[in-house]
Amino acid sequence: MADHGRSGKEQGERYFFIPALNRHRGVAHFYLEEFKSEDPAADEALAKHFGETVIEAYKGIVKAALVKHQVVTAHDLQLQRAYHSLYFLQVLTLDRGTTSGLLVHDENDTGILGSLPSTVDRALLQSWIAKLPPLQADLLRRILETLKEGENAAVVDDVAKLKIAKVTREFYKAHPEALELLARGDRIPPTQDNHR
DSSP states (O other): OHHHHHHHHHHHHHHTEEGGGTEESSSOOOOOSSOOOSOHHHHHHHHHHHHHHHHHHHHHHHHHHHHHTSSOOHHHHHHHHHHHHHHHHHHHHTOHHHHHHHHHOSSOHHHHTTTSOSEEOHHHHHHHHTTSOHHHHHHHHHHHHTOEEETTEEEOOHHHHHHHHHHHHHHHHHOGGGGGGSOOOSSOOOTTGGGO
């Protein structure tokens, strides 16, 4: 299991890295695309062990956070919105799975974009446009145009998700070369080809 863990960690470090900002989306990363060994029982045991370990670690993180942050301050919310904006950027400009899901059909756009945060910092996202490669900068500009302004943040509700999905689909159909800028593990699955 240790070898697969290192491989998954290494691929995760690459997949969740945001080159334009020279940073990762989060603090821990694991990514294995279409992993399969010659031993299905060992693969199942690995998946079960990994899943249970992540769940236990997550429970500990949440518990510690609830103890540490019994009172949520405006500063806490500002930090959360900054992280949510970073997540939003990575998912919509680099995440191959999200992009593939949006490109194969338009029947579950809110589901595919279900992990997007409810609010993001428009000014922070706009400040990153100049750092992105031109194609990704254009995509982010178009996405930001779909968001309505809320109190201290841009709102990402289901209406916005449908607009984001449409803009993203139109963008990649017009600029298929931008698919080369998406994150990748050691293997790129034929997701879109499977739906032709």
